[in-house]
Amino acid sequence: MIVKQLKVGTMQNFVYLLADEASREAIAIDSGWETEPIARAAKGESMRVKYVVATHQHFDHTSTLNRLADELGAKSVVHENSPVEHDIAVKDGDFLRIGQGKVQVIHTPGHTEDSICLYDGENLFTGDTLFIGNCGRTDLPGGSMEKMFRSLHGVILRLPPQTVVYPGHDYGDVPYRKLGEEARLNPVLAAKGYDEFLKVP
Numbered sequence: 677m678i679v680k681q682l683k684v685g686t687m688q689n690f691v692y693l694l695a696d697e698a699s700r701e702a703i704a705i706d707s708g709w710e711t712e713p714i715a716r717a718a719k720g721e722s723m724r725v726k727y728v729v730a731t732h733q734h735f736d737h738t739s740t741l742n743r744l745a746d747e748l749g750a751k752s753v754v755h756e757n758s759p760v761e762h763d764i765a766v767k768d769g770d771f772l773r774i775g776q777g778k779v780q781v782i783h784t785p786g787h788t789e790d791s792i793c794l795y796d797g798e799n800l801f802t803g804d805t806l807f808i809g810n811c812g813r814t815d816l817p818g819g820s821m822e823k824m825f826r827s828l829h830g831v832i833l834r835l836p837p838q839t840v841v842y843p844g845h846d847y848g849d850v851p852y853r854k855l856g857e858e859a860r861l862n863p864v865l866a867a868k869g870y871d872e873f874l875k876v877p
């Protein structure tokens with residue numbers, strides 16, 4: 677798969693294009709700011725975007741989701757718990773197919789009830805569930821520390837250590853990192869148990 681990471685807007689948001697190399701079919705991940713850089717990048721790489729997927733409902737990830745889908749002739753996709761207008765609702769374990777590749781939807785509540793990660797077997801797009809060096813906030817409506825802990829430790833940390841983590845914001849010292857390394861360096865992942873997780877600043 678081809679991954680293109682783009683930084684957009686005023687809140688250090690990362691959006692992504694994930695494409696099957698042979699067919700050039702692609703998924704755009706998140707769209708909350710200007711659509712032009714994403715559309716331009718897709719065109720420049722000769723990608724045909726089939727789906728525009730929201731990692732969760734917050735405006736900086738979704739406010740131009742449907743506009744981008746319309747512009748690209750794609751379908752907008754959200755988790756079934758999302759209040760955001762959409763063409764397709766997905767749930768945990770569903771797959772989105774691009775060319776010969778398939779991308780798994782992993783439900784990871786904690787930041788919001790509709791938070792999902794997308795996993796193609798090598799790359800993990802974590803939205804605001806997991807950042808480089810921290811995790812997303814749990815004190816906004818729909819947030820839960822307990823669910824965040826379960827999503828991080830019971831779901832994400834079970835993926836192979838060579839998985840590359842691509843977060844929804846550029847908050848870290850690097851823009852992406854391998855999960856195995858992140859598990860050592862990121863205190864929310866390195867915490868041994870829920871009590872220690874709660875003490876991470």
Ligand SMILES: [Fe+2]
Nearest residue numbers: 732734787804
């Ligand atoms: Fe968010």
